[in-house]
Amino acid sequence: MSASLIVENLSKTFGSTLAIDQASFSVPENSFVSIVGPSGCGKSTLLRIAAGLVRASSGRINLRGQEVTGPIRDVGMVFQAPVLLPWRTTLDNILFVAEMGGLRAADYEGRARELMALAGLSGFEESRPFELSGGMQQRAAICRAMLLKPSLILMDEPFGALDVITRERMGFALQTLWEESRNTVLFVTHSITEAVLLSDIVVVMSPRPGRIHDIVEIDLPRSRTTATLRDPRFVAFAARVREGIEAGETEY
Amino acid sequence: MADTSSLLARFRPLLFLAALLLFWEIGVPLLGIPGYVLPLPSAIATRFMETASIQLQGLAVTGMTTLVGLALALVFGVLLALAVIYVPVLRSLVMPLLAAFNSIPKIAVAPLFVIWFGLGVESKIILAFLLALFPVFVNSLTGLGEIEADVIDLSTLAGGSRWRIFTKVRLMNAVPYITDALKVAFPLALVGSIVGEFIGGNSGIGHLILFGQFNMDTPLVFAALVSITVFTTLGIGAVSLFERMALTWRPSQRRR
Ligand SMILES: Nc1ncnc2c1ncn2[C@@H]1O[C@H](COP(=O)(O)OP(=O)(O)OP(=O)(O)O)[C@@H](O)[C@H]1O
Ligand SMILES: [Mg+2]
Numbered sequence: 001m002s003a004s005l006i007v008e009n010l011s012k013t014f015g016s017t018l019a020i021d022q023a024s025f026s027v028p029e030n031s032f033v034s035i036v037g038p039s040g041c042g043k044s045t046l047l048r049i050a051a052g053l054v055r056a057s058s059g060r061i062n063l064r065g066q067e068v069t070g071p072i073r074d075v076g077m078v079f080q081a082p083v084l085l086p087w088r089t090t091l092d093n094i095l096f097v098a099e100m101g102g103l104r105a106a107d108y109e110g111r112a113r114e115l116m117a118l119a120g121l122s123g124f125e126e127s128r129p130f131e132l133s134g135g136m137q138q139r140a141a142i143c144r145a146m147l148l149k150p151s152l153i154l155m156d157e158p159f160g161a162l163d164v165i166t167r168e169r170m171g172f173a174l175q176t177l178w179e180e181s182r183n184t185v186l187f188v189t190h191s192i193t194e195a196v197l198l199s200d201i202v203v204v205m206s207p208r209p210g211r212i213h214d215i216v217e218i219d220l221p222r223s224r225t226t227a228t229l230r231d232p233r234f235v236a237f238a239a240r241v242r243e244g245i246e247a248g249e250t251e252y
Numbered sequence: 253m254a255d256t257s258s259l260l261a262r263f264r265p266l267l268f269l270a271a272l273l274l275f276w277e278i279g280v281p282l283l284g285i286p287g288y289v290l291p292l293p294s295a296i297a298t299r300f301m302e303t304a305s306i307q308l309q310g311l312a313v314t315g316m317t318t319l320v321g322l323a324l325a326l327v328f329g330v331l332l333a334l335a336v337i338y339v340p341v342l343r344s345l346v347m348p349l350l351a352a353f354n355s356i357p358k359i360a361v362a363p364l365f366v367i368w369f370g371l372g373v374e375s376k377i378i379l380a381f382l383l384a385l386f387p388v389f390v391n392s393l394t395g396l397g398e399i400e401a402d403v404i405d406l407s408t409l410a411g412g413s414r415w416r417i418f419t420k421v422r423l424m425n426a427v428p429y430i431t432d433a434l435k436v437a438f439p440l441a442l443v444g445s446i447v448g449e450f451i452g453g454n455s456g457i458g459h460l461i462l463f464g465q466f467n468m469d470t471p472l473v474f475a476a477l478v479s480i481t482v483f484t485t486l487g488i489g490a491v492s493l494f495e496r497m498a499l500t501w502r503p504s505q506r507r508r
Contacts, residue, residue, distance in 0.1 A: 100412035
């Protein structure tokens with residue numbers, strides 16, 4: 001597997017605070033990589049740097065061999081909030097990224113409908129965001145990020161605002177969408193279970209300044225189900241990630 | 253049953269108005285108030301019918317200056333807001349100036365506009381424009397400017413140019429703010445037109461009111477007020493209708 005995204009010795013300071021300290025890791029092509037770490041360790045900042053929205057203070061980021069120096073067009077983004085435009089229908093919200101890219105929305109309508117079906121949103125094409133539940137809105141946001149098959153999808157705690165039950169279902173919905181598209185995904189979460197369940201690789205960060213404490217390869221077979229959650233290997237991986245977070249918290 | 257009660261609810265304001273007029277018609281003579289002070293609704297209605305064509309002519313003039321002033325306020329209010337949003341330097345230059353300008357009572361300087369622009373429609377249009385400008389500008393600034401940072405990031409990452417972000421995000425976001433502003437700006441523009449007519453000129457509803465006052469024709473003054481009220485109600489009604497048809501996604505317009 002070749003690396004799609006390479007983060008090398010990346011540091012970021014805001015004024016006098018060091019938010020990220022010398023982070024290095026890579027995201028292989030077509031893999032699902034999670035970043036877990038406590039609040040404030042620089043996960044969102046890292047994603048924004050990877051997208052080219054924020055400049056790093058030092059270090060480098062490469063996407064498919066190209067150094068990232070400004071906003072990259074070939075990236076899909078999912079935020080903690082769905083960020084849907086209230087005046088657009090759900091279908092038109094998903095097609096929004098095509099329109100912004102100067103593409104003909106009509107050419108992507110078929111794919112948008114397919115993604116909606118995979119995400120369990122069939123029948124809601126013409127609904128406005130306020131007619132959808134929070135979980136449905138977030139699924140629409142994921143469909144939108146996948147529409148143009150970008151070389152990288154960045155997700156910043158996309159399920160953070162959802163309740164535990166919905167959250168678990170959303171995890172499996174995301175797995176279904178991802179297995180269809182096999183986009184390269186960099187996924188930020190607070191949830192250890194979510195990270196281990198969805199990922200090929202889990203990057204564990206420690207807080208203040210954000211450092212990479214551990215990188216765990218999760219070689220559990222796919223597709224993963226609720227049964228996976230009881231697999232002793234799953235439990236062992238989750239324990240290792242938790243140890244990493246806890247060790248990171250006391251280390252400094 | 254539900255039907256009759258909802259029908260009743262719909263006509264309740266009209267029924268209330270009718271009751272008020274009836275009370276006025278019967279009560280005022282009992283109190284001994286003379287007709288030149290407070291004319292009876294029936295007298296106002298008669299005078300309104302008698303002067304219908306003059307009323308219409310007056311409304312045509314006042315309506316024209318009001319709507320032209322409002323249209324100019326709409327164009328320049330939006331353009332000014334855009335300039336302030338896209339050229340940050342302008343914000344520090346324009347905002348204090350505009351705030352200072354808005355604190356001048358424009359009615360008080362209206363005579364100046366008559367000196368500068370004459371007794372014709374120009375001075376009325378400019379007054380209407382100036383009174384309507386501020387609400388349009390302020391609301392446009394909010395509607396065009398206050399876009400969630402995440403929406404801008406999302407658009408940028410999808411390759412959105414400034415122009416596309418402007419037409420597909422900022423402008424769409426601003427529409428309800430601007431329609432709200434229009435509902436405030438419309439009566440203000442009307443005030444501008446009528447004050448302009450009070451100060452100078454020989455046409456329009458404002459002139460008709462002055463004419464009625466000059467001749468102690470109180471029913472005519474009231475009839476002119478009725479004309480203005482109908483005009484304002486129709487104007488604001490048109491904006492509300494647009495909102496109900498086009499802005500169904502707004503929380504206030506959602507049908508649950
Ligand atoms: N624009 C900014 N200006 C100044 N400091 C910032 C800025 N953005 C982030 N920071 C700081 O950088 C650190 C990391 O922030 P970041 O939002 O990346 O954390 P996070 O890991 O995403 O946290 P959470 O899990 O709570 O979302 C924090 O200490 C924060 O205060
Ligand atoms: Mg964050």
